[in-house]
Amino acid sequence: MDETRIPNERQILQSALQRLIHGLPLLKGTETRLVCYLMEPDDNGEDWLLTRMQGPAFTPEPLTLHIPDELFRSFYENHPTPRVLHREEIRETPLLKNFPGIETYRSFFWYPLREEQEWVAHFLFAHPGRHYFNSQRQALLGLAADMYLLTWKHRLCLRSLFHRIQRLYRLEEEVRYRLARDLHDGPAQTLSGLVMEAQYLRRLAQDDPETVLESLNELEDKARKAVNEIRQVLYILRPLALEQGAFREALEQLVARIRSTFPGEVRTEIQEQVLEHLPDEAQRHLFYLAAEALNNAAKHANAQTITLRLCMEDDGHGALEIEDDGLGFDPEQAQELRKLGHYGLLNMEERARFLKGELEIQSRPGQGTRIRVRFPLTLPAPSGEGGTETQPN
Numbered sequence: 001m002d003e004t005r006i007p008n009e010r011q012i013l014q015s016a017l018q019r020l021i022h023g024l025p026l027l028k029g030t031e032t033r034l035v036c037y038l039m040e041p042d043d044n045g046e047d048w049l050l051t052r053m054q055g056p057a058f059t060p061e062p063l064t065l066h067i068p069d070e071l072f073r074s075f076y077e078n079h080p081t082p083r084v085l086h087r088e089e090i091r092e093t094p095l096l097k098n099f100p101g102i103e104t105y106r107s108f109f110w111y112p113l114r115e116e117q118e119w120v121a122h123f124l125f126a127h128p129g130r131h132y133f134n135s136q137r138q139a140l141l142g143l144a145a146d147m148y149l150l151t152w153k154h155r156l157c158l159r160s161l162f163h164r165i166q167r168l169y170r171l172e173e174e175v176r177y178r179l180a181r182d183l184h185d186g187p188a189q190t191l192s193g194l195v196m197e198a199q200y201l202r203r204l205a206q207d208d209p210e211t212v213l214e215s216l217n218e219l220e221d222k223a224r225k226a227v228n229e230i231r232q233v234l235y236i237l238r239p240l241a242l243e244q245g246a247f248r249e250a251l252e253q254l255v256a257r258i259r260s261t262f263p264g265e266v267r268t269e270i271q272e273q274v275l276e277h278l279p280d281e282a283q284r285h286l287f288y289l290a291a292e293a294l295n296n297a298a299k300h301a302n303a304q305t306i307t308l309r310l311c312m313e314d315d316g317h318g319a320l321e322i323e324d325d326g327l328g329f330d331p332e333q334a335q336e337l338r339k340l341g342h343y344g345l346l347n348m349e350e351r352a353r354f355l356k357g358e359l360e361i362q363s364r365p366g367q368g369t370r371i372r373v374r375f376p377l378t379l380p381a382p383s384g385e386g387g388t389e390t391q392p393n
Helices: 009-023 029-033 069-076 087-092 135-204 209-237 247-261 272-276 280-300 331-339 344-354
Strands: 035-041 047-054 059-068 083-085 107-115 118-127 265-270 305-312 317-324 358-363 369-376
Touching: 009 035, 009 135, 083 087, 087 107, 107 135, 118 135, 135 209, 209 247, 247 265, 247 280, 247 305, 265 272, 272 305, 280 305, 280 317, 280 344, 280 369, 344 358, 344 369
Parallel strands: 265 305
Antiparallel strands: 035 047, 035 118, 047 059, 083 107, 107 118, 305 317, 317 369, 358 369
16 A cells, blocks of 8 residues: 555645636636635644645645644634634734735635544635635635545545554464464474474384384374474464354363373363353453463473463452463563564554453563453343443443
8 A cells, every 4th residue: 555646635735726716617817816825734743734726726825834732722712613714913913914915805704624642633714805715605615624634634544544454464463474484393303303203213113112102102293292382383373162152161271281291280270150251252352362361371381380261350450360380571572572663562562452451460470470451341230221231431
């Protein structure tokens, strides 16, 4: 997506004003003397930039006048809606009286643009004629300004879409990297060792058959371990129980697969009350949050015990916790790792946001780690309210 090929807000405004003058009978003749002063926030949002657009071409002419935000705010807070301004108001307003060429005009129409709580841009239309801005001209110029707003919103949506696409690409790369890493660190190394042992046993078979038999048993155990590791990777990629709506079963299968390769103890504490009120769309996010945290604890924490808890709190919110007694880490170092392209923490944060929840990570070197996400549940409404379901505030 090439944003440079998309007409910007000024180009759209220029085209709209030209069409109003040259295409509509209402705006002809003296309308070519119309001028538009456009005020836009700068890139850092601290000052406002001024552009002058003179008819009939309305070619944008950026001016060197930078307007401090505090000066601008004092004016537009008192003029939040479109209105005709008198010449005396222009002369008495520090914001407007210094606009280049403003003293040559007699009629003025102020048109601010606001999107929710954000000021997008402000227009001051001016003309040398008296009483120029009647209701019809105000409506037409308001349409031109609104086209600017639509273009601004369109560009904002495109930028958001572009960032999301970039995020998807990064996530795809992260999935590929982690899949390759998991296969390399687990099944690939195990299978490579099996090949080497099989070659050794072939040479040993003729000289010491009994030793070969014992080694074959060890070889079989290692092969089973490799199979379990591969199945674990495949299960996380596509948890069939979760696809069938069996969230508890999906969690139990996930924990069972972690246990099959983790030398320590994995405990679970799951309250049925949470499962009864868990929104369907939340289940997938919670599953992958749990998978991320469990895998990290099992592979990197050097822990003896990992505990998964899914419970309901007193205020009606749900909470998922994964706690281990492992090495722990410095949370600030985790932020640095994220900047270097390790997206595990970022993935958990985004899934917590999708849950409309809060992610909390508590860890210190040598003192283990606790990852906790708190999220709203879908609870029955109090009696007498029609039986609809509500979410806690």
